[in-house]
Amino acid sequence: MSRPYRVAVIPTRDRHQMLADCVNSIVDQVDHVLVVDNGSQPPIDTSAWGRRTRRYGVDMDPPNISALWNIGIGKADGVAWIHGATDWDIAVLNSDVVVPPGWVDALSGAMRSTTAVLAYPDQFDGRQQILHTKAEPVDLRQRITGYAYMIRGEVGLRLDESMAWWYSDDDLDWRARENGGALLVPGIPVQHLDPNGSTNARPELAEQAGRDRETFIAKWGRGPH
Numbered sequence: 001m002s003r004p005y006r007v008a009v010i011p012t013r014d015r016h017q018m019l020a021d022c023v024n025s026i027v028d029q030v031d032h033v034l035v036v037d038n039g040s041q042p043p044i045d046t047s048a049w050g051r052r053t054r055r056y057g058v059d060m061d062p063p064n065i066s067a068l069w070n071i072g073i074g075k076a077d078g079v080a081w082i083h084g085a086t087d088w089d090i091a092v093l094n095s096d097v098v099v100p101p102g103w104v105d106a107l108s109g110a111m112r113s114t115t116a117v118l119a120y121p122d123q124f125d126g127r128q129q130i131l132h133t134k135a136e137p138v139d140l141r142q143r144i145t146g147y148a149y150m151i152r153g154e155v156g157l158r159l160d161e162s163m164a165w166w167y168s169d170d171d172l173d174w175r176a177r178e179n180g181g182a183l184l185v186p187g188i189p190v191q192h193l194d195p196n197g198s199t200n201a202r203p204e205l206a207e208q209a210g211r212d213r214e215t216f217i218a219k220w221g222r223g224p225h
């Protein structure tokens with residue numbers, strides 16, 4: 001294979017139309033799309049996209065987004081292994097994201113041209129590709145986009161499930177920096193259609209986010225910003 005195997009992982013709950021827009025934007029850019037469906041009613045139906053798109057049903061309430069991501073990443077590893085891949089890209093997306101054409105190629109190419117094990121798009125019109133290699137706060141405009149990023153699947157990165165709603169993406173970012181780097185890639189921003197929609201709808205998730213920040217600080221000795 002001339003390029004890494006590619007799998008997209010998308011956790012969701014009750015966002016049927018936004019999920020459809022998300023899958024439609026990426027399905028032709030990857031080899032498989034894995035939808036982690038956390039109790040949607042009605043259940044997500046992936047049949048419209050054919051056999052390359054699969055649904056994995058779970059029931060997790062309150063949700064632990066880190067665990068949901070990890071379920072999808074583990075399934076992505078399995079799909080890559082079944083297809084004999086030695087290198088594979090895992091694009092991790094929230095279901096309210098729409099990616100532009102060529103996004104996977106651009107992000108993967110940039111990541112694999114460096115030592116980075118994680119890559120994410122610049123959402124602030126920057127023009128400079130930046131490889132972060134130190135676990136420390138950076139400009140807010142250069143932080144990981146926790147709703148749309150890519151990891152080198154063969155490295156085995158996972159989210160820290162002790163941070164159930166927020167900050168596990170920052171934790172992943174900082175660990176990636178210490179293990180090859182986290183790469184900010186300009187020129188390929190995504191559309192983020194419903195930022196904080198789930199958090200705003202459920203006050204207990206905002207409270208969990210506060211606890212997650214405390215967990216991050218206890219782990220690293222400071223916050224990400």
